[in-house]
Amino acid sequence: MRGALELAGVGMVFAGRRGPVTALEQIDLTVPRGQLLAIVGASGSGKSTLLSLVAGLQRPSSGVLTLDGVEITGPGPDRGCVVQSGAVYPWRTVERNVGFGLELLRRLPRAERAERVAWYLAETGLSHLAHALPKQLSGGQRQRVAIARALACEPDVLLLDEPFGALDVQTKEDMQLLVRRIWADTGKTVLIVTHDVEEAIFLGQRVVVLASDPGRVASDVTVDLPDDRDLTVKRTPKFIELRATIEDLVRTYHQKHVAAR
Numbered sequence: 701m702r703g704a705l706e707l708a709g710v711g712m713v714f715a716g717r718r719g720p721v722t723a724l725e726q727i728d729l730t731v732p733r734g735q736l737l738a739i740v741g742a743s744g745s746g747k748s749t750l751l752s753l754v755a756g757l758q759r760p761s762s763g764v765l766t767l768d769g770v771e772i773t774g775p776g777p778d779r780g781c782v783v784q785s786g787a788v789y790p791w792r793t794v795e796r797n798v799g800f801g802l803e804l805l806r807r808l809p810r811a812e813r814a815e816r817v818a819w820y821l822a823e824t825g826l827s828h829l830a831h832a833l834p835k836q837l838s839g840g841q842r843q844r845v846a847i848a849r850a851l852a853c854e855p856d857v858l859l860l861d862e863p864f865g866a867l868d869v870q871t872k873e874d875m876q877l878l879v880r881r882i883w884a885d886t887g888k889t890v891l892i893v894t895h896d897v898e899e900a901i902f903l904g905q906r907v908v909v910l911a912s913d914p915g916r917v918a919s920d921v922t923v924d925l926p927d928d929r930d931l932t933v934k935r936t937p938k939f940i941e942l943r944a945t946i947e948d949l950v951r952t953y954h955q956k957h958v959a960a961r
């Protein structure tokens with residue numbers, strides 16, 4: 701299993717309408733293989749930009765990102781992405797959505813492809829919907845399809861950008877449990893960007909808080925909770941204390957950002 705990430709001096713400057721916008725400045729981050737890292741921060745702190753650099757969808761203005769020692773210069777099958785909108789193909793059944801990336805990896809024999817798709821459908825609780833079309837699914841089921849599709853290519857790193865932002869609380873919690881289980885079952889490196897501090901703590905072994913203007917690492921918090929968690933952990937004193945600490949950090953850096961405007 702691979703999946704060790706290293707960001708060294710990473711910066712990203714965009715050409716904004718009123719001059720350059722520094723979305724990220726001097727980000728140094730080491731993510732060991734198999735770590736589940738959550739990234740939080742106020743709106744505009746560069747969370748999505750950071751994830752898209754790891755995905756290889758954009759190149760940084762400065763610094764270097766590496767995966768297992770190899771510089772990231774573009775997207776690759778070693779990284780699987782899931783975004784908020786789920787982006788499933790409406791004309792493909794659930795099964796064919798999940799198998800989409802595998803069809804591109806032609807080297808896999810058909811029987812093996814089918815076996816892999818069946819495994820990830822089961823892992824994400826979608827087996828009974830294999831022949832359904834996306835329009836017949838709920839929002840949570842559609843996100844399961846997006847996750848299963850990303851996993852089916854067996855990436856070393858799973859990148860999740862606000863994947864549950866549009867879901868109701870119960871569905872969101874089901875999905876959080878799903879991510880924890882997938883992580884425990886596969887041992888992949890997982891990076892998740894979220895606005896939701898509770899979600900970040902429940903999911904993460906570690907939470908990185910980004911500050912805005914410019915986007916930079918404000919705090920790096922180890923989540924000292926058992927790896928074997930269920931939803932009741934959210935009611936424990938340790939969880940509540942961590943939540944207050946991280947929410948205060950996000951608020952402080954957001955307020956500084958507003959005051960500086």
Ligand SMILES: Nc1ncnc2c1ncn2[C@@H]1O[C@H](COP(=O)(O)OP(=O)(O)OP(=O)(O)O)[C@@H](O)[C@H]1O
Pocket residue numbers: 714715716721722723741742743744745746747748749750895915
């Ligand atoms: N393509 C772009 N062109 C110009 N500016 C951009 C571009 N992409 C992002 N930005 C700017 O970079 C900063 C960081 O944006 P980013 O979307 O990464 O933040 P975020 O923390 O993910 O925000 P949100 O939580 O609202 O999604 C913002 O000021 C944004 O306006």
